[in-house]
Amino acid sequence: RPNTLDCTAFTSRLPFLNEADQLKHVLRATLLGNGSRRENSAEHSWHIMLYAWVLAEHSIVEIDINRVMQMLLLHDLVEIDAGDTPIHGEIDHKKMAAKEEAAAKRLFGLLPEAQKVSFTALWHEFEAAQSNDAIYAKSIDRVQPVLLNLKNGGGSWIEYSVSLAQVDYRVGDKVKLGAPRVWDFVRSQIEPWFVSQGLD
Amino acid sequence: RPNTLDCTAFTSRLPFLNEADQLKHVLRATLLGNGSRRENSAEHSWHIMLYAWVLAEHSIVEIDINRVMQMLLLHDLVEIDAGDTPIHGEIDHKKMAAKEEAAAKRLFGLLPEAQKVSFTALWHEFEAAQSNDAIYAKSIDRVQPVLLNLKNGGGSWIEYSVSLAQVDYRVGDKVKLGAPRVWDFVRSQIEPWFVSQGLD
Ligand SMILES: [Ca+2]
Numbered sequence: 001r002p003n004t005l006d007c008t009a010f011t012s013r014l015p016f017l018n019e020a021d022q023l024k025h026v027l028r029a030t031l032l033g034n035g036s037r038r039e040n041s042a043e044h045s046w047h048i049m050l051y052a053w054v055l056a057e058h059s060i061v062e063i064d065i066n067r068v069m070q071m072l073l074l075h076d077l078v079e080i081d082a083g084d085t086p087i088h089g090e091i092d093h094k095k096m097a098a099k100e101e102a103a104a105k106r107l108f109g110l111l112p113e114a115q116k117v118s119f120t121a122l123w124h125e126f127e128a129a130q131s132n133d134a135i136y137a138k139s140i141d142r143v144q145p146v147l148l149n150l151k152n153g154g155g156s157w158i159e160y161s162v163s164l165a166q167v168d169y170r171v172g173d174k175v176k177l178g179a180p181r182v183w184d185f186v187r188s189q190i191e192p193w194f195v196s197q198g199l200d
Numbered sequence: 201r202p203n204t205l206d207c208t209a210f211t212s213r214l215p216f217l218n219e220a221d222q223l224k225h226v227l228r229a230t231l232l233g234n235g236s237r238r239e240n241s242a243e244h245s246w247h248i249m250l251y252a253w254v255l256a257e258h259s260i261v262e263i264d265i266n267r268v269m270q271m272l273l274l275h276d277l278v279e280i281d282a283g284d285t286p287i288h289g290e291i292d293h294k295k296m297a298a299k300e301e302a303a304a305k306r307l308f309g310l311l312p313e314a315q316k317v318s319f320t321a322l323w324h325e326f327e328a329a330q331s332n333d334a335i336y337a338k339s340i341d342r343v344q345p346v347l348l349n350l351k352n353g354g355g356s357w358i359e360y361s362v363s364l365a366q367v368d369y370r371v372g373d374k375v376k377l378g379a380p381r382v383w384d385f386v387r388s389q390i391e392p393w394f395v396s397q398g399l400d
Contacts, residue, residue: 014347017247017255033218046249047221049249
């Protein structure tokens with residue numbers, strides 16, 4: 001391929017790539033599998049991309065796994081400005097959406113026009129959770145913290161006093177839209193923990 | 201798509217996905233952009249996938265960006281057993297290669313056969329650095345720590361007493377194979393730092 005780009009096309013992307021480094025400082029409610037510390041949103045994004053790829057055949061909707069991966073790669077970038085919203089915490093959805101929209105505008109606005117437009121569109125598609133790719137991406141984003149909590153002995157379920165019914169409603173219903181068999185299995189694995197805690 | 205998979209196809213992947221969580225504990229020589237702590241290999245993998253995608257048009261070799269992303273997603277998993285090898289440290293290449301090969305065998309061996317084979321092949325392709333996709337993936341893997349060091353004021357260059365000539369040899373020559381214009385620009389940015397330290 002001809003190398004006709006001048007440096008400008010690169011330099012114009014550097015501020016975005018540098019800014020993305022901040023996502024490593026955004027801490028989630030979820031603890032790592034060994035319980036030693038909270039997971040940050042950058043390593044979480046990496047982990048769910050691996051989940052999405054490895055589990056792709058479990059999607060019940062027809063997906064383009066490459067688009068799903070791109071979606072997951074950038075889905076949490078807005079947290080650099082807006083912070084993480086714990087799924088089991090109190091959420092003011094309208095306020096949060098406004099903060100994230102402003103974050104997307106600032107962050108994707110660091111990119112050259114064409115990339116700004118396509119990244120913003122992909123993020124909106126993920127947030128809307130209507131397309132097949134977004135439905136599967138959301139399923140995966142929701143199921144990974146459940147498996148970390150199972151591994152670390154309760155994690156954010158303990159911190160937020162979560163019941164199994166709440167997990168069904170806040171997590172399971174969404175996972176089932178994209179990967180119902182995965183949820184069937186995961187639920188069977190977590191039920192004993194909730195029973196043991198009297199939270200079933 | 202018909203949902204004919206039984207749970208076995210999922211449960212057989214869980215140990216691999218759980219084990220991958222360990223990559224968040226593998227610390228690299230590089231500090232984050234603000235210098236506050238070392239970068240771990242999971243968040244590093246996420247960051248370089250973003251780099252690879254955003255900078256794809258700067259590749260001078262014809263690439264399949266989706267394969268590049270998959271390669272980068274799994275390229276560091278072997279560090280779970282073998283640890284990170286700082287590029288500016290003393291390296292026993294033969295010993296390291298044997299450790300990483302054993303790690304790949306154990307980790308990818310956790311997956312069902314077809315995925316084990318394809319993941320192992322993709323990792324070998326990355327390590328061999330011969331295919332276009334691997335050449336570009338390696339360029340990106342090498343250039344990101346340089347930009348973090350520039351941001352945090354020297355980072356691992358100080359720790360390992362690195363000269364500009366060593367950066368040229370250990371990093372620049374590899375980056376240039378896949379993205380020479382990127383290296384031209386990055387080198388122009390880091391040169392003043394090395395001059396200021398008397399390490400040019
Ligand atoms: Ca590495």
